[in-house]
Amino acid sequence: MRNLRLFALTIAVLAGLFGVQFVISGYPVLALTRILILAVFAMGYNVLMGYTGLVSLGHALFFAAGLYGAGLAAYYGGVALPIAFAAGIAAAAVLSLVVGLLALRTQTVSFMIVTLMFAQAGYLATLHFSAITGGDQGLSLPAHARSFSLLGQEIALTSATARYNIALAVFAVVLLALYALTQGPRGRLFAAVRENPERTRMLGYDVGRIRLLAFTVSGTISGVAGALYGLMFGFIGSSFAEFRSSVEVLLFTLVGGPGTLFGPLVGTTVMTLLIDRLSGLTSAYLIAVGVLLIVLTLWFPKGILGTIRDRWAPWLR
């Protein structure tokens, strides 16, 4: 029961994203690079929230784990960037497994609160250990951490084109991996747990383990985004660990369509463009976001792609 139309769309979107760099230049390339990285964050969040039905308010923690894991390894360890990248992902994977084991003892509102508390603890830790992390001033990665060699070729991250293509490559890998995960038997189990946990248990499944798997995959992919963000732009700071990041990724997913493969990309694109405008217009940005969240939850809970899926294209999932 593979989803061929969705696979075709996946390939088409990747081809389009690759081709677009020959059409645009300047600021849009930078904006699109950021969108792709944040979309990876939202795709990770979507595994847990959209596909498995667990709303976390603490995913900034896993983004930050990737960011700091990679950034600190590059800054202090002086390791090559691919190794720093791997270190960030590993940090997020371990942290999400541990937090998942603890937080999944709770459900619904308590789960939201517990994940929020873990994330706040992480945020405060980045401030508390400011001697190492640079606190809210952050750390700019040194020159040696702004380039790396790949297959004998030197790649400079000061080049916008290099950054865009690296972001696109990581985005593509995550997208294809999530296609395989969500459109196959595993994705069906995630949906089963989301739709009816008790029925799923009585069909022979360890619901707790399925949730833990989703949580760990979700946190790890969020960490991929964080590690990539820190290394691409050469800066790590505690603002990424703030509650605001957790809310934004929820918002991106919700706008685009939870439980759809492309919802996070659509939501991230729409919202980052909107936020750029919003934060120019109003200083009460977080209030605007809060109001938007309430409106969406009440009247538009399926998001853009979720609505399209339910009306016209059931394969869009």
Added chain:
Amino acid sequence: MAEVTLLQTRGLTRRFGGLTAVDRVDFTLMQGEIRAIIGPNGAGKSTFVGLLSGRIAPDAGTVLFDGQDITRLPAHRRVRLGIAYTFQITNIYPAMTVRENLAVAAQSRLAHEAEIAAAAQEAAIAVGLEDRLPDRAGALSYGHQRLLEVAMGLALHPKLLILDEPTQGLSDDEIDNFLTVVRRVAQTATVLLIEHNMDVVMALATAITVLDRGRILAEGPPEAIARDPAVQDAYLGSAT
């Protein structure tokens, strides 16, 4: 055929506060039986099968299944051992298609998508739902939803299929179809059936257990149970 014990309980007990819903029940089920459990509302029937499936934890006693002590085994592991359970209140995935509902069940014992799809199809055919495979389960009629739930049990290829009041709310035609389905299932699985409709019980059961206030009041072949004055007193007389 040699008689093989499939399931046995000893002293099985479950209390809810001051109420003992299942009270020191010793119960034996042979392989290949269609056993009906009857008894008035609140007798403890659902609680008893809940203890067998592992949905409810016992306060005392043991459950043996297929020669193994499963008293402490979590519910999902019991399903893997071959105990399938359908709920008294219809419990499916309403937002998913019939095919997906059955695939989730089949996937519990199969790894490959092609096998899963074939098993889903087979289970749908077994209950006569093969034309509804692409439909949303929540859009099915109540009777079809009950059949879907039975089919999900079948897709597990269980050794023991537990059905809690499966014909409740079904029309006469649907009940006839259901009798055919259960008879077919019984060729490969043991069936334990909680049932209020005495026509269904008499048509299907190879033996009957009567529960009353958490205890076994009587047990035996259908004809003997129907004639038992204590049973008539406690249950049949007051049955609607």
